[in-house]
Amino acid sequence: MSSVDMNENIVKVTIDGVELQVTKGKTILQAARENGIYIPTMCYLSKLEPISSCRMCMVEVEGVDGVILSCQEKAVDGAVIKTNTPTIERERQKIVKLYDVNHPLECGVCDKSGECELQNRTLEYGIDRQEFAAREQHRPMRNWGFISYDPSLCIMCERCVRVCNEIVGDEALQISTGGYKSTIVNVKSDDDCAECGECMAVCPVGALVSTDFKYSANAWELRAIPASCAHCSAHCQLNYEVKHESIDNPVEKIYRVTNDFEFSSLCGAGRFGYDFENRASRRDEAAFSRAVEAFERAENIRFSSMISNEEALLLCKIAEKTGANLVCDEAKAYQDFMRAYSRASGRRLYSGDLKRVAKSQSIVVLGTRIYDDAPMVKYAISTAVKREKAQVAYLHPLEDGRIRNIVTSFVKYEVGSEEGVAALLAATLIDRRRAPEKLLKLIDDLDIGYLSAESNVSEEELEEIKSMLWKRRRFTLIAGADLYAHPGAENIAKYLAVIERYSDFDLIIVPPASNTLGVSLICELCEMKEGYTVGYNAPGDFVLSALGDGDLDMPALNQQEGTFTTLEKRVVPTNAALGYEGYELADIAAALGIEMENVVDLTPYLPEERGFRRVEFDSLENGFGIDGSDRRGYELEDALFDSQELPLEPDELESFDGTIIYRCDEKRQFNPFTAKCSQLSAEEAVLKGSAQFAAAAKLEDGERVSFEVDGIHYERVFSIDTSMKGTVALNPTFDIGLSSFAVSSYRFSKAQIKKVGSDDE
Amino acid sequence: MSLEEFKDRNIGTQNYRMLDLGESPKSGMEKFKQVVERSVKLELFTGLKVTFREMYKALFKKNMHTVKYPFEKMPIAPRYRAIHQMKRLLESGHYRCIGCGLCEKICIANCIRIDTRYDENQRKEVSEYTINFGRCIFCGYCAEVCPELAIVHGGRYETSSEQRASFSTLEDMLTPLEQLAEQSEFPGFGAISPNADENVKKTPLAY
Ligand code: SF4
Ligand code: SF4
Ligand code: SF4
Ligand code: SF4
Ligand code: SF4
Ligand code: FES
Numbered sequence: 005m006s007s008v009d010m011n012e013n014i015v016k017v018t019i020d021g022v023e024l025q026v027t028k029g030k031t032i033l034q035a036a037r038e039n040g041i042y043i044p045t046m047c048y049l050s051k052l053e054p055i056s057s058c059r060m061c062m063v064e065v066e067g068v069d070g071v072i073l074s075c076q077e078k079a080v081d082g083a084v085i086k087t088n089t090p091t092i093e094r095e096r097q098k099i100v101k102l103y104d105v106n107h108p109l110e111c112g113v114c115d116k117s118g119e120c121e122l123q124n125r126t127l128e129y130g131i132d133r134q135e136f137a138a139r140e141q142h143r144p145m146r147n148w149g150f151i152s153y154d155p156s157l158c159i160m161c162e163r164c165v166r167v168c169n170e171i172v173g174d175e176a177l178q179i180s181t182g183g184y185k186s187t188i189v190n191v192k193s194d195d196d197c198a199e200c201g202e203c204m205a206v207c208p209v210g211a212l213v214s215t216d217f218k219y220s221a222n223a224w225e226l227r228a229i230p231a232s233c234a235h236c237s238a239h240c241q242l243n244y245e246v247k248h249e250s251i252d253n254p255v256e257k258i259y260r261v262t263n264d265f266e267f268s269s270l271c272g273a274g275r276f277g278y279d280f281e282n283r284a285s286r287r288d289e290a291a292f293s294r295a296v297e298a299f300e301r302a303e304n305i306r307f308s309s310m311i312s313n314e315e316a317l318l319l320c321k322i323a324e325k326t327g328a329n330l331v332c333d334e335a336k337a338y339q340d341f342m343r344a345y346s347r348a349s350g351r352r353l354y355s356g357d358l359k360r361v362a363k364s365q366s367i368v369v370l371g372t373r374i375y376d377d378a379p380m381v382k383y384a385i386s387t388a389v390k391r392e393k394a395q396v397a398y399l400h401p402l403e404d405g406r407i408r409n410i411v412t413s414f415v416k417y418e419v420g421s422e423e424g425v426a427a428l429l430a431a432t433l434i435d436r437r438r439a440p441e442k443l444l445k446l447i448d449d450l451d452i453g454y455l456s457a458e459s460n461v462s463e464e465e466l467e468e469i470k471s472m473l474w475k476r477r478r479f480t481l482i483a484g485a486d487l488y489a490h491p492g493a494e495n496i497a498k499y500l501a502v503i504e505r506y507s508d509f510d511l512i513i514v515p516p517a518s519n520t521l522g523v524s525l526i527c528e529l530c531e532m533k534e535g536y537t538v539g540y541n542a543p544g545d546f547v548l549s550a551l552g553d554g555d556l557d558m559p560a561l562n563q564q565e566g567t568f569t570t571l572e573k574r575v576v577p578t579n580a581a582l583g584y585e586g587y588e589l590a591d592i593a594a595a596l597g598i599e600m601e602n603v604v605d606l607t608p609y610l611p612e613e614r615g616f617r618r619v620e621f622d623s624l625e626n627g628f629g630i631d632g633s634d635r636r637g638y639e640l641e642d643a644l645f646d647s648q649e650l651p652l653e654p655d656e657l658e659s660f661d662g663t664i665i666y667r668c669d670e671k672r673q674f675n676p677f678t679a680k681c682s683q684l685s686a687e688e689a690v691l692k693g694s695a696q697f698a699a700a701a702k703l704e705d706g707e708r709v710s711f712e713v714d715g716i717h718y719e720r721v722f723s724i725d726t727s728m729k730g731t732v733a734l735n736p737t738f739d740i741g742l743s744s745f746a747v748s749s750y751r752f753s754k755a756q757i758k759k760v761g762s763d764d765e
Numbered sequence: 766m767s768l769e770e771f772k773d774r775n776i777g778t779q780n781y782r783m784l785d786l787g788e789s790p791k792s793g794m795e796k797f798k799q800v801v802e803r804s805v806k807l808e809l810f811t812g813l814k815v816t817f818r819e820m821y822k823a824l825f826k827k828n829m830h831t832v833k834y835p836f837e838k839m840p841i842a843p844r845y846r847a848i849h850q851m852k853r854l855l856e857s858g859h860y861r862c863i864g865c866g867l868c869e870k871i872c873i874a875n876c877i878r879i880d881t882r883y884d885e886n887q888r889k890e891v892s893e894y895t896i897n898f899g900r901c902i903f904c905g906y907c908a909e910v911c912p913e914l915a916i917v918h919g920g921r922y923e924t925s926s927e928q929r930a931s932f933s934t935l936e937d938m939l940t941p942l943e944q945l946a947e948q949s950e951f952p953g954f955g956a957i958s959p960n961a962d963e964n965v966k967k968t969p970l971a972y
Pocket of ligand 6: 056
C-alpha cells in the first residue's frame with residue numbers, strides 16, 4: 005500500500021487537546037474510546053448501530069454551532085473536539101435528572117445495583133436533587149419466562165429492542181409508544197422468542213433481569229471466572245459468576261453467566277445452561293484403578309467432542325501408549341469431510357468467519373437448521389440482513405418459520421439429495437472465468453434437469469439464488485451438520501470447496517458439535533473396532549462420565565481448564581469455575597506412565613503442523629480490546645497445499661419417502677449437559693411434527709409414540725407444531741444421556757413410529 | 766539510635782512530680798523496725814475504718830455501690846457497640862432489612878452473611894442472616910452503612926454462650942414481635958442526625 009492511500013484512510017482529529025490518528029469512517033465516540041478518552045453514553049452499545057436518542061454523548065466541535073452527538077457523527081480530518089465543557093456538563097446533568105424522574109428508589113434490592121449505568125451516571129453527575137416531575141404511571145411487572153421485565157425501572161434506551169432485532173434477529177421486542185407511558189412489549193409472548201437473554205444482558209438498568217437469578221445475590225458478591233461456553237462450536241466468551249451456595253453450604257455454585265455484551269453475544273444455552281458441573285467429588289480409588297485397567301486393555305477409546313483440545317491430545321497420547329483406537333463419532337465424519345474439502349480447495353481451513361458473515365450481502369445456507377445448530381451464525385446472518393440488507397437463501401428440507409424474517413428465499417430440497425443440491429449450487433455460483441477447464445466441463449456435463457427434478461430444487465429457484473449475487477459484494481456460503489454424514493459427503497465437500505475456490509464466496513463449514521473442529525485437527529480418528537471399549541463421555545464397556553452416571557466420574561467442562569477450537573478457527577481458553585475433587589483424565593494418563601502435572605501443560609504441544617501455536621496456556625487472553633478487537637486466544641494458522649481434486653458427478657440420489665425423522669436439538673438444548681442444567685431441565689424432549697406429518701403417521705397431538713433410530717429406542721410424546729410443514733419430524737437427543745454423543749449418522753432417517761398404547765393391546 | 770541513647774532521649778518538658786516516699790529501709794534491722802512500727806500504730810485500722818463505714822451505709826442506709834451482676838447491670842452508653850439488633854418496621858412489624866447486602870460487603874471481619882430470594886409478593890426476602898460473633902470486631906460499620914436503620918448495635922455485651930451460633934441469626938437479633946411497641950430508635954453509631962428532617966430535599970410531585 006502506498007503512503008498516499010494510507011493517508012486517505014487516516015484522519016487526524018484533536019480530542020481534548022490530544023491529537024489522534026483514526027481510521028476514516030469511525031465516529032468521534034469510537035475514536036475517543038479507542039484512545040481511552042471517556043465520553044459518557046446511555047443509549048449507545050458498540051455492537052449496535054447508534055440511534056442517538058439519549059444525547060449524553062454530546063461534544064463540542066470548534067467552528068460548529070451547538071453540540072453534536074459523538075456516537076453518530078464521523079470524525080472528520082482536522083476537527084478539534086471538546087468532550088466536556090460547563091455547558092455540556094449542565095446538559096448532561098439535566099439528562100440524568102430526567103432519567104431519574106420517578107425512577108424507583110430501590111437500588112437497595114435491585115439486581116443491577118453495583119453495575120447499573122443509571123446509578124453510575126447519577127453518582128457521576130452528583131444528582132442530589134430533582135426539579136423535574138411527571139405523573140407516575142401504573143406499570144405492572146411482566147414475566148417473560150426466563151426474563152422478568154419491570155417497566156418502572158426501564159429508561160427506554162431501546163437497547164433490548166435493537167439487540168433483539170439487529171443481532172438476534174428474533175424481532176420479539178417492540179416499543180409500545182405513548183410518550184411517558186411507553187414500555188417494551190414482548191410480542192412473541194412467553195415461550196416463543198429464542199430466550200437467549202441478550203436483551204437482559206444489554207439492559208443498562210435493572211428493568212430486564214433473569215427470573216431465576218432475581219434477588220439471589222448482588223453483583224459485587226460474585227466472583228467472575230472468564231471462560232468459554234462449552235456447548236457449541238462458537239465457544240462464546242462468557243464469565244461464570246460464582247458465590248457460596250448459602251449460609252449453610254459454603255460450597256461454591258454458579259449463580260449466573262455474564263459476558264462482554266458490548267462486543268459479543270450469547271445464546272440461551274450459554275446464558276442459562278451453566279450448571280452442568282459434576283458434583284461427585286470423591287476420589288474413588290477402586291473405580292480409578294478399574295479405569296486404568298480398562299484403558300490398558302481397551303481396543304477402542306471412544307469420546308465425544310465435548311472435550312478440550314488438551315484432553316483430546318492427551319487421549320491421543322494414551323492411545324499411542326496403549327495402542328488403542330481413537331473413536332469420536334461426530335468428529336470422524338467432520339474430519340473426513342474437511343480432508344476431502346482440503347484436497348479440493350488446497351487449504352486446511354475454510355475461509356469464512358462470523359465478522360465476515362455479518363458484513364456479507366448475500367448468504368447461502370445449506371444443510372443445517374441454523375437457528376438450532378449454530379445460534380451465533382444465525383445472529384451474524386441476521387446482522388447482515390439488518391445492516392447490509394443481505395439476501396439469504398436457506399436451502400433445507402424443512403422450512404423454518406422462526407427465521408422467516410431474515411430469509412429471502414427458502415429452497416426446499418428432497419431429503420437425501422444434498423449431493424445433488426451441492427452440485428447445482430456449484431453450477432450456479434461458480435465464476436466461469438476463474439474455473440479451470442476441467443471443472444467447467446464437469447459442470448457443463450451435469451444433468452441439471454435430472455438433479456433438479458430429483459432434488460426438487462427448480463431452475464427458477466437457482467436463478468433466484470443467482471440473481472442474489474447481482475450488483476452485490478461479499479458473499480458467504482454456510483454449510484452445516486446435515487452434510488457430514490451424508491453418503492456422498494466427500495463429494496459434497498469438494499463441491500463446496502470449488503465454489504469457495506472459484507467464486508467470491510467465503511465458506512464456513514460449521515462444526516457439528518462443541519469442539520469437533522479441534523478434535524478433528526488434533527486426533528487421528530478411526531472407525532470402531534470389535535473389542536473392549538472405554539468411553540469418555542460416550543458409551544462403552546467402561547464409561548468415564550462427566551454427567552456422573554458412569555463407572556468413573558470426570559469433571560465437566562465448567563470444572564476444567566483448557567482450550568477449545570471455535571468455528572471462527574480460533575483457539576480460546578476456558579477456566580474452571582468450580583472445584584473438582586475426583587480424578588481427572590490427567591491422573592489416568594499419569595497412572596499409565598504419561599508424565600505431566602496439569603492438562604494445560606499440553607497447550608503448547610497442540611500440533612503445530614495443524615495450525616496450532618506453541619504458546620503457554622497462561623499467556624492466552626480471553627477478552628476483547630477497548631476497540632472491540634477479538635483478543636481471545638489465537639487464530640489457527642491456515643495452510644495451503646498444492647492440491648485441486650475435483651468433485652465427481654453426483655451418484656444416483658437416494659430417495660426418502662414416508663415419515664422421516666430429523667435429529668435436532670432445538671433452541672437452548674445442545675447435548676445432555678444442557679439438558680442437565682437447572683433452568684433448562686424442565687424442557688421435555690418431544691417428537692415434533694407438522695399436522696401433515698401427524699396425518700401421514702396417523703398420530704394425534706400428545707400421543708405417546710415409540711420408534712427406533714440408529715439403534716436407539718425412543719419413547720416420547722408426539723406434539724404437533726403448527727408452524728412446521730411437510731412430513732419430517734424433529735427428534736431431539738439431548739435427553740438420552742451419553743448415547744447422544746455416539747449418534748453421528750445422516751441426520752434424516754426413516755422410522756416406523758408406533759403408538760405406545762396400541763402396542764400393549 | 767542505640768538502646769542507651771533511646772532511653773536517654775529527650776522526651777519532652779513535662780513537669781514530673783516526684784512522690785515523697787521517704788527512704789526505704791535498707792538493713793535487716795531497719796526493716797524489722799518498720800514492721801513493728803506499722804503494727805503497733807494500728808495503721809491497718811485506718812484503712813478498715815473506710816470499709817466499715819461503707820458497710821454500715823450499705824447495710825443500714827441503703828446506699829450500696831456494688832452492682833449485683835448478673836442480677837443488676839450497669840447502664841450502657843448509646844454509642845456502645847455490643848451485640849447487634851435487627852429492628853422492625855413499627856407499622857407492619859416486618860423486618861426493616863431489605864437484603865441490600867451492604868453490611869455484608871462492608872464488614873471488615875467478613876463475618877456477615879445473607880441469603881436472599883425473590884418471594885411470592887415480588888419482594889426481596891431475607892431468608893437467612895447471620896453474624897459470626899466469633900469474628901466480629903464490633904466496629905460498627907454495618908450499622909453505619911445500613912440504609913434502613915435495620916441493623917444496629919444493642920447494649921447486650923454478654924457474649925459468652927454454649928454455642929458459637931447463639932444470638933447470631935436473624936431470629937435472634939430481631940425485636941420480638943410482642944415487644945414491638947417498646948422498640949426504640951437507636952441513638953448510637955450510624956443513626957440519623959437529630960436534624961435529619963432539615964436536610965431532606967424535597968422531590969417535586971406532578972400530582
Ligand atoms: S430473549 Fe433473545 S429473542 Fe427473546 S426477546 Fe430477548 S433478545 Fe429477543
Ligand atoms: S428494558 Fe432495559 S434495555 Fe430495554 S429499553 Fe428499557 S432500559 Fe433499555
Ligand atoms: S451454545 Fe454456542 S452459541 Fe450458545 S452461547 Fe454457547 S457457544 Fe455461544
Ligand atoms: S460490627 Fe464490624 S465486624 Fe461486626 S459485623 Fe458489623 S461490620 Fe462486621
Ligand atoms: S445493610 Fe441493612 S438493609 Fe442492607 S442487608 Fe444489611 S441489614 Fe439489611
Ligand atoms: S449515546 Fe449518543 S445519543 Fe445516546
